Amino acid sequence: MNLSAEPIAPMSGHQVLVFVTLIGLLLGSALLLGLLARRLGLPSVIGELCAGVLIGPSIVGTLVPDVAGWLQTGQERQLHLVDAVGYLGVLLLVGITGIGIDVGLLRRRAGATAWVSATALVLPLAAGVALGLVLPDDLVAQGADRVPFAAFVGVAMCVSAVPVIAKTLLDMRLLHRDVGQLIMGSATASDLVGWLLLSVVSAMATVGVRAANVLLPVAFIAGLVLICMTVARPSVGYVLRLAGRTRDHGAMTATVVLLLFAFAALTQALHLEAVLGAMLGGMVIGSSKYLDREKLAPLRTFVTAVLAPLFFATAGLRMDLTALARPTVLAAAGLVLVVAVVTKFAGAYLGARTARMGRWESMALGAGLNARGAIEVIIAIVGLQLGVLTTEMYTIIILVAIITSLTAPPMLRLAARNIEVTAEEKARDRWLNGPTADDNADDDDGPTLRAA
Numbered sequence: 001m002n003l004s005a006e007p008i009a010p011m012s013g014h015q016v017l018v019f020v021t022l023i024g025l026l027l028g029s030a031l032l033l034g035l036l037a038r039r040l041g042l043p044s045v046i047g048e049l050c051a052g053v054l055i056g057p058s059i060v061g062t063l064v065p066d067v068a069g070w071l072q073t074g075q076e077r078q079l080h081l082v083d084a085v086g087y088l089g090v091l092l093l094v095g096i097t098g099i100g101i102d103v104g105l106l107r108r109r110a111g112a113t114a115w116v117s118a119t120a121l122v123l124p125l126a127a128g129v130a131l132g133l134v135l136p137d138d139l140v141a142q143g144a145d146r147v148p149f150a151a152f153v154g155v156a157m158c159v160s161a162v163p164v165i166a167k168t169l170l171d172m173r174l175l176h177r178d179v180g181q182l183i184m185g186s187a188t189a190s191d192l193v194g195w196l197l198l199s200v201v202s203a204m205a206t207v208g209v210r211a212a213n214v215l216l217p218v219a220f221i222a223g224l225v226l227i228c229m230t231v232a233r234p235s236v237g238y239v240l241r242l243a244g245r246t247r248d249h250g251a252m253t254a255t256v257v258l259l260l261f262a263f264a265a266l267t268q269a270l271h272l273e274a275v276l277g278a279m280l281g282g283m284v285i286g287s288s289k290y291l292d293r294e295k296l297a298p299l300r301t302f303v304t305a306v307l308a309p310l311f312f313a314t315a316g317l318r319m320d321l322t323a324l325a326r327p328t329v330l331a332a333a334g335l336v337l338v339v340a341v342v343t344k345f346a347g348a349y350l351g352a353r354t355a356r357m358g359r360w361e362s363m364a365l366g367a368g369l370n371a372r373g374a375i376e377v378i379i380a381i382v383g384l385q386l387g388v389l390t391t392e393m394y395t396i397i398i399l400v401a402i403i404t405s406l407t408a409p410p411m412l413r414l415a416a417r418n419i420e421v422t423a424e425e426k427a428r429d430r431w432l433n434g435p436t437a438d439d440n441a442d443d444d445d446g447p448t449l450r451a452a
Contacts, residue, residue: 018070030310041410042410045168048308049313049406050316052319053321056316058319079317082314085310086310090308092303092307093166094162094278095279095285098278098286100282101181101286102181106181109178111355115354116352116365117190117193120190121193122158123343123346123347124157124343128153128155128339131157131335132149133146133147135336138390139329139332139396141387141388153393155198155201157336158194158197160344160369161187161376161405162187163308164405165184167312168405169368171409172416174412177416177421179416182365186369192276202382217270224272252295256296259285263284264281265277315398316398320395323391323395324395329392329395337399340372345366348369349365349366360416364411366411367412370407372401376400376401380397
């Protein structure tokens with residue numbers, strides 16, 4: 001290590017100006033479009049996802065290129081700065097959602113969760129691979145093999161997006177409902193398999209499929225779940241008990257954030273994904289009797305109102321809708337979208353019905369798991385970086401991610417209104433949203449967040 005090296009120069013004044021301006025535009029657009037979405041009866045996450053599309057190359061970059069050039073939305077360094085802020089938001093959002101998960105309910109409904117997760121993965125995965133084998137050649141990156149390309153399309157279509165689903169359920173005040181808990185449990189299980197499949201198809205695109213590339217991620221996931229069930233729970237409980245002894249409310253908040261980042265770092269080190277670690281960490285934290293949820297209310301407000309909208313807004317900055325002007329690309333986008341929505345809904349619905357769940361519960365699961373969002377964005381980015389996907393195919397996948405996040409809430413709201421509210425759900429509503437929460441869980445137009 002060269003200790004005599006010159007220190008890294010800080011950001012220049014112009015870089016700081018561009019950074020804070022871009023953050024302000026993203027947050028302001030996300031806020032306004034989120035409010036508009038709420039007025040239209042949609043979750044605010046829909047407007048937040050569209051904010052980045054507005055400021056990115058699709059709208060601002062096309063209509064006022066000089067402004068886009070000054071904001072440097074096409075430069076890697078500038079995007080990484082914004083990504084870093086948004087990524088903090090998604091880790092904390094997923095972690096807070098994990099804290100609200102009723103682990104006991106998921107244990108009691110383990111069979112239903114397993115059936116829904118499996119069928120909601122297998123059907124769209126098979127359809128996506130088949131579709132990837134017949135899509136036009138100009139959507140496959142030059143020099144890339146057709147089989148890895150088809151595998152990437154299949155994986156992108158089979159995953160769900162825990163961050164988007166979490167924000168949608170919070171916006172609609174459905175997280176306390178049994179069906180909301182099952183949606184989150186199934187989405188988390190699907191993501192476990194999704195990251196495993198991503199590691200496999202990435203290996204296919206680089207070094208080919210080897211036993212170690214498949215078995216190692218499986219071993220990591222199994223070990224991670226075992227650690228969460230044994231060592232992590234008492235350790236986390238001990239740390240939370242120490243934090244609870246102080247009179248400073250900030251100590252509990254800082255401790256929870258530190259624990260979430262520790263879990264996220266662990267899964268990222270295992271090449272699984274930090275978001276998965278934050279979710280599992282939140283579930284471990286939420287199961288501890290030493291957690292004082294009342295002290296986390298300011299953190300929840302800041303994350304859901306500021307950091308999370310920034311993350312969703314950044315997802316659209318890399319999307320270029322002008323690629324859809326080509327008829328072949330537009331036709332391919334429509335085909336991929338239809339297959340993605342139908343197979344995901346059908347897979348989750350059939351799995352729920354196989355587990356002897358009611359018709360409306362099955363429809364709610366099919367609608368909720370259809371939101372792909374940020375996770376599909378990550379898969380698309382990996383495929384682009386590995387030289388498997390073209391920019392046009394990347395845009396198609398991002399478009400599917402955004403539109404599926406748009407179409408999920410109306411069906412989810414309709415299904416939830418036809419599912420009877422139980423006493424346990426009302427108690428969980430008060431536990432999640434505070435004593436002022438309306439016991440009528442059907443009022444999904446109520447406040448997104450109340451003091452926990």
